[in-house]
Amino acid sequence: MSETELRVRALETVLTEKGYVEPAALDAIIQAYETKIGPRNGAQVVAKAWSDPAFKRSLLEDASKAVSTLGHVSRVGDHLVAVENTPLRHNMVVCTLCSCYPWEMLGLPPIWYKAAPYRSRAVKDPRGVLADFGVSLPKETEIRVWDSTAETRFLVLPMRPEGTDGWSEQQLAELVTRDSMIGTGFPKAPGAPS
Amino acid sequence: MNGVHDMGGMDGFGKVEPEPNEPMFHTEWEGRVLAMVRAMGAAGAFNIDTSRFYRETLPPNVYLNSSYYKKWFLGLEDMLVDKGYIAAEEVAAGHALAPAKPLKHGKFTVDDVERVMVRGKFGRDAQAPAKFKPGDRVRAKNIHPATHTRLPRYVRGHVGVVELNLGCSVFPDSAAMEAGENPQWLYTVVFDGAELWGPDADPTIRVSVDAFEPYLEPA
Numbered sequence: 099m100s101e102t103e104l105r106v107r108a109l110e111t112v113l114t115e116k117g118y119v120e121p122a123a124l125d126a127i128i129q130a131y132e133t134k135i136g137p138r139n140g141a142q143v144v145a146k147a148w149s150d151p152a153f154k155r156s157l158l159e160d161a162s163k164a165v166s167t168l169g170h171v172s173r174v175g176d177h178l179v180a181v182e183n184t185p186l187r188h189n190m191v192v193c194t195l196c197s198c199y200p201w202e203m204l205g206l207p208p209i210w211y212k213a214a215p216y217r218s219r220a221v222k223d224p225r226g227v228l229a230d231f232g233v234s235l236p237k238e239t240e241i242r243v244w245d246s247t248a249e250t251r252f253l254v255l256p257m258r259p260e261g262t263d264g265w266s267e268q269q270l271a272e273l274v275t276r277d278s279m280i281g282t283g284f285p286k287a288p289g290a291p292s
Numbered sequence: 293m294n295g296v297h298d299m300g301g302m303d304g305f306g307k308v309e310p311e312p313n314e315p316m317f318h319t320e321w322e323g324r325v326l327a328m329v330r331a332m333g334a335a336g337a338f339n340i341d342t343s344r345f346y347r348e349t350l351p352p353n354v355y356l357n358s359s360y361y362k363k364w365f366l367g368l369e370d371m372l373v374d375k376g377y378i379a380a381e382e383v384a385a386g387h388a389l390a391p392a393k394p395l396k397h398g399k400f401t402v403d404d405v406e407r408v409m410v411r412g413k414f415g416r417d418a419q420a421p422a423k424f425k426p427g428d429r430v431r432a433k434n435i436h437p438a439t440h441t442r443l444p445r446y447v448r449g450h451v452g453v454v455e456l457n458l459g460c461s462v463f464p465d466s467a468a469m470e471a472g473e474n475p476q477w478l479y480t481v482v483f484d485g486a487e488l489w490g491p492d493a494d495p496t497i498r499v500s501v502d503a504f505e506p507y508l509e510p511a
Contacts, residue, residue, distance in 0.1 A: 100319075102321060102362060102365065103319065103320075103321045105365070105369075105383060106321040106324050106325055106365060107321070107324075107386070108383050108384075108385075108386040109328065109365075109368070109369060109378075109383050110324055110328060111386055111387060111388075112378050112382045112383055112386070112387065112388050113328060113332070113372075113378070115387060115388035116377070116378070116388045116391075116392035117392050117399050118331075118332065118335060118337075118377065118392065118395060118399060118400065119328065119331045119332065119335070119399065119400045120399070120400065120401050120402060122402050123327075123331060123400050123401050123402045123404060123405055124324060124327035124328060124331060125327075126402050126405040127326070127327040127330055127331065127405055127408060127409075128317075128323040128324075128326070128327050130405060130409050131316065131323075131326070132316055134409065135409075174411065175410065175411030175412065175413065176411075176413050176414070176415055177411070177414060177415075177458075179456075192300075194298065194299050194300030194301075194444050194446070195297055195298055195299075195300075195344075195348075195442060195444060196297060196344055196347070196348070197360070201411075202411055205316070206316055206326075208310065208311065208314050209311060209314060209360065210308050210309060210310050210311070212360045213305075213308075213360075214299055214302075214305040214356070215305040215306050215307055215308045215309070216308045217299040217300065218299040218300065218301065218302040218303070218305045219305070219308070220300075221300045221301060221446060221488075221499045222300070222301045222446075222488075222489055223494075224494075224497060225494060225497075227308055230307045230308040230309070230310075231308065231310065237496070238496065239496060240496045240497075240498065241494075241496055241497050241498070242482075242498050242499075242500070243497065243498070243499045243500070244480075244500055245300065245444065245499060245500065245501045245502075246502070247442045247443070247444060247501045247502045247503070248414075248442060248458070248461065248464070248478055248502035248503075248504070249412075249414040249461065249462075250458055250478075250480070250502050277310075
């Protein structure tokens with residue numbers, strides 16, 4: 099066992115013996131994160147916005163309120179803002195100070211989102227960061243970077259892929275990637291290998 | 293505080309390296325740390341701003357050399373010791389050695405788990421009318437508080453435009469220091485790339501921060 103693992107176990111034992119926490123409650127928290135949140139929540143919201151113009155309008159106007167009307171992803175709280183990608187403007191989200199991220203929509207953030215290379219460069223050289231992801235945009239496209247410095251959480255609404263006319267929300271949701279909702283990627287193209 | 297956590301605009305950290313099929317936790321203890329932080333916070337041992345402050349006050353070399361959840365763990369341990377919930381000797385011994393200190397919301401049990409999965413509410417009643425409105429030009433103040441702040445260094449002294457009024461919200465600078473919620477108006481303020489990074493900046497870049505009213509002055 100690593101030194102850190104031993105210390106973490108020691109802390110949990112102390113907190114348990116002192117009556118602050120129940121280990122079963124910690125198990126339940128971990129299980130809830132593993133099973134109840136994840137990018138599929140955000141993907142459903144994006145797919146609905148692609149399919150339902152009225153929902154899209156309400157999402158862009160007040161994302162917290164719009165998402166709270168969807169029973170399956172109702173725990174989003176009061177501080178969600180959805181930002182729309184267009185042919186003229188690409189949005190990208192970062193937290194330069196720590197790791198703020200829309201957990202309820204996207205799950206726990208990946209390591210790169212919380213690490214120094216992304217946090218340091220996203221606000222100064224977003225095109226360089228996108229290149230690290232293999233993403234390139236036309237050079238005239240505006241890149242808008244949203245630094246999550248307060249409790250607002252940002253969800254990028256990517257552009258709907260072409261060739262998806264008539265697709266169901268469920269089919270569309272399959273194309274929505276986590277990175278496309280952070281702004282470091284695009285949705286999958288229809289027919290592309292998953 | 294002007295710590296290494298305030299990374300926006302720093303150079304030299306290298307490429308972003310996404311990990312294919314990244315697992316939620318890389319070791320079992322990472323999940324335990326996340327759960328302990330969420331549980332002790334919900335039980336009332338500390339607020340979210342205080343927990344961020346403890347992570348950013350880790351020594352710079354420790355901050356930069358520790359994995360994400362290691363930072364969470366070190367911050368949690370320091371915070372619980374400083375607030376008298378545990379003693380460092382207890383963690384070293386691996387057992388409780390002294391009586392518990394009562395928690396504001398009592399022991400965290402299975403019944404409380406639902407509660408932590410709902411995101412907190414940070415909006416508060418306004419204490420005064422908002423000083424700024426969308427479209428106003430504002431300067432991020434040139435301030436360098438030694439305590440917790442959410443105004444990143446890279447915008448300080450620079451002029452931007454208020455884009456959104458996000459309402460009145462708990463002020464992290466006060467809450468982190470346990471000086472009360474001190475609610476303040478919160479705005480999304482957007483800056484041109486050239487304003488932040490000079491004339492050589494990519495002209496297509498715009499960057500916004502969410503800034504509390506005390507961070508801003510008319511420009």
